[in-house]
Amino acid sequence: MSELLYLIVLFPLIGFLVNGLLGRWLTERQSGLVASLTVAGSFLISAWLLLGLLTLPEQTRRLTQTLFTWIPVGELQVHVTYVLDPLSAVMVLVITGVGLLIHIYSIGYMRGDPGVRRYFAYLNLFMFMMLNLVLSDNLVVLFLGWEGVGLCSYLLIGFWFSDESKARAGMKAFIVNRIGDAAFIIAMIMLFDRFGTLSMGDIAWLAPGVSGDTQLLTTITMLLFIGAVGKSAQVPLYVWLPDAMAGPTPVSALIHAATMVTAGVYLIARNAALFSLAPVTMATIAIVGVITALFAATIAVTQNDIKKVLAYSTISQLGYMFMALGTGAFGAAVFHLMTHAFFKALLFLGAGSVIHGMGDEQDMRKMGNLRHSMPITFGVMLVGVLAISGIPGLSGFFSKDEILWAAFEHGGGVNLIYLAGLLTAGLTAFYMSRMLFLTFFGQSRWADGKQPHEAPSVMTVPLIILAFLAIAGGYLGVPEALGGHNLLHHFLSPVLSATAAGGHMANEAVEMLLMLISVGVAGSGIYLAFRIYIDKPETAVTLQEKFPLLHRLSANKFYVDELYRAIIIRPFEMVSELFWKGLDVKIIDAAVNGAGRALSNIGGAVRMIQTGRLQHYASMLLLGVAFILIMIMAS
């Protein structure tokens, strides 16, 4: 059964090759079909393997397949080994499932675009790389996927590369990610140095043996975490994600919301055994997560671009996941990762549908009152907003509360992390409702002549399926406090060590109370948004005028991009210019040119002999003869 594992990865690769190499002979429809079918194949095989996995006893749920040895260099043996255990199974199903829906949606969204074959080729390549990332047992192969998804992200952000700002956004994403990747590589080298292997399974097994060496473990985990910070857009390396919205909206949904950006969360969860041994790193992760969650949420409040709101919301939710990881609740983080994939993909695709229907308009100030023109989109967006806000009964509620509960429990009561998380939850509810209200309610503010229309069924059907998942996804993890069985937790517990599953033995009454509090906070957030944006639309302006500084800070994203420009990019450019004009031109170029000029001058001097005059040549000939004669006589 495990010998089918490679097919999961192989199918998207085939799709990529077909679309990438033979694309010019495919029609647009065939191209989309090939891409979707290959992902569907991966999804079906994953589902089939998951069913097989469930029949195994809990502690032996681990399918492995070693394909070949990729890099055999001395002690470093990099095997391409795919592992399907509960954690990667969840990831693979989310990736292929959501990915499949987004592929189908893309057929409609990208219709008529001249680059549609290239688009699907990139998308399939992304799937291949992402599946490599989550299925690999070896860190090097994981890194291959890690870089591969980064590449696809770059290619897809800059998909419309003729627009320079979009091409630049792609480069920005790539460069910012490099910072994290450098740390990742160093971490890999240190791991290999210490453990002699880069297989994560082996490392997890060997890690307790070095638990005494706290400094080493802290360093390694910190470096891995920096890698995750880059990929998962945490403070301070989050700046690329908002710009990444330049790509096509389905790409934003797939790569920059549901899958790639969660790779950092996956990396840490996968190496839970290692991270659990480094409390300092764990604390750092929690703090960075909280800061990111709160910080991004405050920015999202004032954004007017519908995709930017969602981008900052994604950063904020990723911060939530890191907060869970930092508090040791790996299971909660993965749970939230899954539910977030559902509702955030849903929100992005819904936003895509709105943008599509409005004729490529992304500014919410030019929308409004769209619920009649786009009933289906409105319905699913409503589900998505309620889910992310944490309204009971939808998936976001369960996963978010689990994280808050973990934070509460970790701190042994009410603590800063918990409070910040709670505040973020309120802000999330507020700005998501704001987005919903601005887009679908109130007065229509679009320009005359625009005909907002509902998307075709090839787009709405995936939306409806995602909406269903956004509701139902949460029931995999209904906490015991609500009479559930927390299925996902028990499923994941063999992989994520004891800390993950252990938590929920505590006081159920307290947990219930916390849930009520967070529901209250979310509800008040929604109510506030309702008051400001529907009840009295003029209050938004009044508030802006009342707190101009706060508004400006938030609307301008706290000037972080400008700050980076001032403290990193400008000095870098100045140093570069110094090297260019000083070192390169004056020294290196001068040396090279000087060498050339010297040779040219020597050549010019030597050329004097080559006068082109026969008599000069004849005299040389004569000198030679004389020389030979003298030599003969001398001997």
Add this chain to the structure above:
Amino acid sequence: MTSILFYMFASLLIGSSLFVVLNRNPIYSVVMLVFAFANLAALYFLLEAYFIGILQILVYAGAIMVLFLFVVMLLNVGPDRARPQWAAMDRWWFGGMVGVVGLTLLALVTRGMGPLRSSAADIDDGFGEIAPLATDLFSRYLLPFETAALLLTVALIGTVFLAKRRI
């Protein structure tokens, strides 16, 4: 007596040859070359190469030099224009070449002659006259002789071809 004549003719030969090379006017050069070849013919006589001496006058001083004179007059070549500047480098070069070539040849003469016998071999009567030469030419050297005839024919055709058509 004969040795005095020899050195006299040799001096005239070298002097007129120098004149040929150093004079600017081609007409004078040609005339002086004729004179030089006449002196050379005299040297041949003194070296008892009578037939070669006659040939020297007939072929060189007669035929070849007339050809030269004819061409010089035909082309109406005037005296050489003076060199724009007889540069220092050229002067050094000239001196150097004279020295090198002259010294090499001188070394050849002085060193290479060392082992030679000091006196010449005895010769038969009629050495250098036409009969012994002709005997050899038409017996041992018949093939080269005929080849030379062919060469002259080819040269004749080539000359006519070159001089006649505009190339």
Add this chain to the structure above:
Amino acid sequence: MVVPIHHVIAIAAILFTIGVMGVLFRRNAIIVFMSVEIMLNAVNLAFVGFSRFHGNIDGQIFVFFIMTLAAAEVAVGLAIIISLFRNLSTTDISEINRLKY
């Protein structure tokens, strides 16, 4: 033998050097050509001298062939000079550089 062989050879060497200088330093193609003739004759003189010295007639036969060759060479060479002059209106060999480029 009226003079030592050394002297004959020395005169031939001097004559040859004069010819070489003419070839190397004159710019008029006709003079250059005449200098070549001087060089040839210097060699002839050496041949004749050796022929007398050894009492061997072969040296003179060589001279005979050289004269034949010189005659043919002069005829063709002068024809070439005429042809060049027709095309370039000069016999200055420093200006004749058609094959240089």
